[in-house]
Amino acid sequence: SRTLTIEGAARYENYSDFGDNLDKKLVLAYRPHEDFLMRASSSTGFRAPSLSQSYYTATVSAQYATDRIIQAGTFGVYHPVAIALGAQPLKPETSTHHSFGVVYQPTSDFSLSADYFDTAIDDRIMITGNVSQTVSNQVKAILEQYGVQYARYFTNAIATRTQGVDLRLNFKHNFDHDGKIKSVLSYHYDRTKITDIYPLASILGNQTQTAVINDATRAWIESVQPRDAFKMNRSDPTSAPSFFQIIVCFW
Numbered sequence: 001s002r003t004l005t006i007e008g009a010a011r012y013e014n015y016s017d018f019g020d021n022l023d024k025k026l027v028l029a030y031r032p033h034e035d036f037l038m039r040a041s042s043s044t045g046f047r048a049p050s051l052s053q054s055y056y057t058a059t060v061s062a063q064y065a066t067d068r069i070i071q072a073g074t075f076g077v078y079h080p081v082a083i084a085l086g087a088q089p090l091k092p093e094t095s096t097h098h099s100f101g102v103v104y105q106p107t108s109d110f111s112l113s114a115d116y117f118d119t120a121i122d123d124r125i126m127i128t129g130n131v132s133q134t135v136s137n138q139v140k141a142i143l144e145q146y147g148v149q150y151a152r153y154f155t156n157a158i159a160t161r162t163q164g165v166d167l168r169l170n171f172k173h174n175f176d177h178d179g180k181i182k183s184v185l186s187y188h189y190d191r192t193k194i195t196d197i198y199p200l201a202s203i204l205g206n207q208t209q210t211a212v213i214n215d216a217t218r219a220w221i222e223s224v225q226p227r228d229a230f231k232m233n234r235s236d237p238t239s240a241p242s243f244f245q246i247i248v249c250f251w
Contacts, residue, residue: 005029013046018092021046037103045095045121053125053154054078054090072130072150082153084142085131086201091156095121101166109172119162120195126157128200129211136205157212158197160221164190184233192222 007027014020025043032038059073075082077090101115130150133140143151167187174180197213204211230248 002033003029003031015048015092018048021092035104035106037105038101039103039115040100041098043097045093045097047093047095049090049092049125049154056154059148070150071148073146073148073152074127075151075153077153077155079153081142081146081148081151084203085139085151085153086203087153087155088201090125090154091123093121093123093125093156095119109174111168111170113166113168115166117162117164117166117190120159121161122159123156123198124158124160125154126212126217127154128152128157129214129217131204131211136203138203155200155212156198158221159195160192161195162190162192164188182233182235184231186231188229188231189227190225191227192225194218194221 005028009025011023012020013023023044023046025041027041028039030038055076055078056074057076057079059071062070062072073081075087077083077087079087097117097119099115099117101113103111103113105111130152131139131143132150133143143149165188169183169185171183171185172180194213200211
């Protein structure tokens, strides 16, 4: 028989540093036929900055071939160097997640599912690149005041969107004499894109965007995870050692 299921959930949180937050989730499932299921969900997310992102501070020294000692520092957003360079208190990361999928299961031994998902994250926290004395005389004066040549800090830098698909095939077969085999074949695809880059403080001049995202950083965000992944499991539930798994990933 046709059935429609609707479920909802909410979670309220109060942070002493970031105020109130209410996350919500809605889930729907509709079965137009006993062998076929349609499902969808929508939710919001919230992640407060970690202590290390807000307060971590460290300086390191490096000696170059010219025997010049270079001081570089990572400064918490409340450190005088970071504040002078335009750092602001970190905001929480917020997200929205939507998914839609179908499941076909004509028997208990066979099922096929396909799901699409879409996740958007705003105010993602990242560390800036090294801000150097060459940016401007004002920045040079700030860095010289604290005895460093390079400085960086965490900031709400970008917004991203991830879209993807999950496909899964489950198959079980019973042999004579109580032999059984279970196989799972799955495919995962996802792609992350930077949808917005938030400018840094005007004190950094025309380097506000390049100070956050360079080619290496963009590649790390958009390409570090494999876009395609195939996975196959096969096991014999009646014999624990009889198991193998194959995973193939593509970038």
